[in-house]
Amino acid sequence: MSGAIVVVYRAGMTVSRPVGSPIPVASVPNLRDAGGYRTADGSVVRSGRVYRSTDLGAVADADRQALDALGVATVFDLRTLAEREIRPDRLPAGATEVALDVLADRDPSAAPAMLQKLLVDPVLAEQMLGGSEASEHLLSSYREFVALPSAVTAYRALYADLAHREDTPVLIHCTTGKDRTGWAVAALLLLLGVAEEHVFEEYLLTNEQLLPALTPVFDTFREAGGNPDILLPLLGVRREYLEAAVDEMQTRFGDIEGYFVRGLGLGTGDIDAIRGRLLTRD
Template sequence: MTSIPGASIPILSVPNLRDIGGYRTRDGASIRFGRYYRSTDLSKITVDDAPRLADLGLVTVFDLRTHSEREAAPDRVPPSAREVPLDVLADKALRSVPAQMQSVMSDPSVAVSMLGDNRAIEYFLGSYRDFVTLPSAIASYRTLFTDLAARDTLPALVHCTTGKDRTGWATASLLLLLGVDEDDVFDEYLLTNTQLLPAFESVFDKFTAAGGDPELLKQVLGVRPEYLHAALAEMRASFGSIEGYFADGLGIGAEGQQAIRDHLLQG
């Protein structure tokens, strides 16, 4: 097991898989390794890779995808794990980007019509604000963090489709609650660009060969600091602080917040 915070766990059919253990908090504690993992969906895991994922000893897999995403690509969950489906975007009026991701990645004309002229950036900025205040997002993250405050939930893995946006907010808000410095939270968030984008090399090559601009795909398949900044600004405007978001937004008070810290921190 790695002892480097944010190090990739090399299971090729589950890219963007990493453990958040090892990050230090402002009061000198550190996050336990082997307790909370994040990744892409588990639909493509191979027969050879499945035992390696099972070796993580997962108890719970939180799936933040939409119903249609789950139907199109069902998870292959380790036998030890309970799967918890949480549709973060159920109440979002425009969910066409996740639903049409395959078309966006394979057809530059679709990508341009849907996401050109900075519409991709605007879409994700809006989505990150929605992660904080959209009713289905509040309900989903409430369940996620309430479960993390309970016993016998860990080790847990949290994922969406590419493990970067819905999962990114789940992880960033958790790290902030645990007391990790915001600079480290952004560093962890931006690791997706080095750990996920290489897995899409063939997609970028085909998109470029078909006349597409790879920078447009990066806006969709990668992460940008301004996306997370948008969620944090919405969180502070609506709830004042990360503790306020958990208490007043998610309904998880001081006792539940402390339980999460107790389960994930050491030292």
């Protein structure tokens, strides 16, 4: 999607960049602004309000100033407890962390929750991800983002917080910032009225902005005797993954507002508040 966003960072620094472009913080790949997208009624999703990224467990000292400059007030961490314990976030200055475990009710052997183990164990990865199994794992996970009780609880809390939070910006992340985070941002943009075509474009940016940063992961896996190709369905994103969540949402709730109201239990006042905070007219 063409267009540019202008963001005024902490300390008054102003930056203009294309919609969807990566924010250059080397130790936090897949970091980008969810704003700048135009809606069906001609509004625009505010920039500098909602960011998305990988986890913040490996933020380099050299990158802290750039990350702090975003002015993030709250970090929503969608990872499991085990993931958070392995790689605790290094939070931006002044930020508060809110842990929302989307997969708390999921079998701990599920692929997204076992990501770190799979990346260093080619035998286990082949057992779980060989053939078409990786795609099936992800398709199942995306459907569960809509229906799994812990996912409902986590996403309800996230969007309710966005509805009433005075202090933005916020940053949403999981481990690689693509699946749990991908649905969080996609559902939000759909609710705001961004065309589905552009929501999918935003989602698929992860393949450009994350996979190059994971070259050492692929190399290490190869050196350990694994076939790095089997990691691609797990570490990248595919249109069919997000389609699975959208289809599940439509089957259960009819449309995105039905998902927010009947699926997540948010009120129309919450939805109006989210739109009021995150949409603007040119």
